[in-house]
Amino acid sequence: MIQITFVFLLISFSRAVFVEYRYESPKSCEHLTVPTATAYKSLTVDWMLDCVRQCSHDSSCLSATFDGSQTCFLFSDDQRNCSEPKYNHVFFVVEFAPVAMMLGSDGTSTVTAPTCLNNGTLDPVSATCQCYKGYIGDNCHRIMMDCTEGFYSGHYNNHYNGLYLIKPTAASEPFQVQCNMKDFGGGTFFMMNSQYAVNPSLTRNLDWNKYKDGFGEILVNSANWIGVEKIHSITSSRPHHLFVEAMDNIKWERRWRKYEHFKVEDESTNYRMTYSGSFPWTQTEASADPGWTKAIASTPLGDSMIGLNGSAFSTFDRDNDLDAARNCAREYQGGWWYNACADCNPNGQIKTSGNASSINELYWETDTINSHVVHIQMMLIAN
Numbered sequence: 081m082i083q084i085t086f087v088f089l090l091i092s093f094s095r096a097v098f099v100e101y102r103y104e105s106p107k108s109c110e111h112l113t114v115p116t117a118t119a120y121k122s123l124t125v126d127w128m129l130d131c132v133r134q135c136s137h138d139s140s141c142l143s144a145t146f147d148g149s150q151t152c153f154l155f156s157d158d159q160r161n162c163s164e165p166k167y168n169h170v171f172f173v174v175e176f177a178p179v180a181m182m183l184g185s186d187g188t189s190t191v192t193a194p195t196c197l198n199n200g201t202l203d204p205v206s207a208t209c210q211c212y213k214g215y216i217g218d219n220c221h222r223i224m225m226d227c228t229e230g231f232y233s234g235h236y237n238n239h240y241n242g243l244y245l246i247k248p249t250a251a252s253e254p255f256q257v258q259c260n261m262k263d264f265g266g267g268t269f270f271m272m273n274s275q276y277a278v279n280p281s282l283t284r285n286l287d288w289n290k291y292k293d294g295f296g297e298i299l300v301n302s303a304n305w306i307g308v309e310k311i312h313s314i315t316s317s318r319p320h321h322l323f324v325e326a327m328d329n330i331k332w333e334r335r336w337r338k339y340e341h342f343k344v345e346d347e348s349t350n351y352r353m354t355y356s357g358s359f360p361w362t363q364t365e366a367s368a369d370p371g372w373t374k375a376i377a378s379t380p381l382g383d384s385m386i387g388l389n390g391s392a393f394s395t396f397d398r399d400n401d402l403d404a405a406r407n408c409a410r411e412y413q414g415g416w417w418y419n420a421c422a423d424c425n426p427n428g429q430i431k432t433s434g435n436a437s438s439i440n441e442l443y444w445e446t447d448t449i450n451s452h453v454v455h456i457q458m459m460l461i462a463n
């Protein structure tokens with residue numbers, strides 16, 4: 081028996097329709113009949129495509145055939161899967177996916193559309209998959225390694241900030257982060273400490289394991305710290321720049337600073353942190369970067385990480401700072417890359433009144449000598 085299978089794609093209406101035509105040799109087709117007894121419905125239609133439409137609009141229909149004389153038979157099972165092929169009719173198999181129509185033409189070519197995995201949907205115009213929640217690729221088959229890859233993958237154009245899965249190559253498992261997919265070039269956020277957060281009083285005077293694994297809820301506009309192990313896996317998978325955004329309660333501007341080639345090594349080094357340089361990041365710089373479309377302050381954030389390049393991470397129970405006489409993390413009441421100790425305390429407590437600055441306060445020294453920092457967040461963007 082000769083059997084040739086042509087597969088066309090009909091992208092149709094509410095569901096994808098895959099058309100399979102089975103041609104068999106004339107001898108095996110001598111006694112062909114349509115299995116009308118097993119059809120749950122028969123309809124009069126004008127032509128083959130109307131039969132496809134009927135099936136695609138009927139949630140009970142899994143396959144259908146058109147007998148060539150205006151009768152369409154609908155089946156609740158896949159009638160192509162007969163062990164002994166008996167029919168020379170065109171059977172349509174309907175699969176669930178929201179799409180619109182495209183028809184293969186000459187019967188000799190095969191039109192294929194991607195199978196969209198992980199809840200991806202087929203775009204009706206381009207016949208490409210739209211992926212969600214961090215999946216990318218032609219079939220939404222893999223998880224992006226960081227938010228920047230997702231941002232430039234084409235799957236998340238103009239998506240809003242939200243939660244996505246990432247799988248840095250250095251990470252053993254995927255994990256959830258907040259990504260900027262809208263206006264900040266695909267940033268992977270790794271911390272927020274802000275009076276504007278939904279949980280501004282989140283306790284941050286925590287031990288090594290908490291800072292290693294993360295704390296706070298990974299939600300949009302939620303105070304959190306994703307964990308220095310995750311920061312290590314992101315920055316060691318490929319080069320990233322660190323962007324720091326801070327606001328104080330005098331200027332009330334969201335000002336930014338960029339630290340190039342920010343990298344955190346593994347736990348055996350106590351998560352040693354390095355960067356290659358610190359630069360202003362103002363509207364001038366942002367305007368030259370097509371990923372940044374949101375207006376930001378024209379005044380840059382100052383550099384308050386001077387002296388911290390090369391520091392190890394410390395918490396109150398793991399003193400890795402460079403001041404033998406002090407425990408910086410215990411004094412500052414938050415984990416950070418301290419030297420002896422630091423001109424910033426991103427994981428300090430938010431204070432909005434009184435004289436700045438008590439040592440355990442959230443601060444960014446260069447800009448807030450006479451004010452209080454009320455908001456800070458940090459994100460990573462791949463080179």
Ligand SMILES: [Ca+2]
Nearest residue numbers: 401403406407
């Ligand atoms: Ca010390």
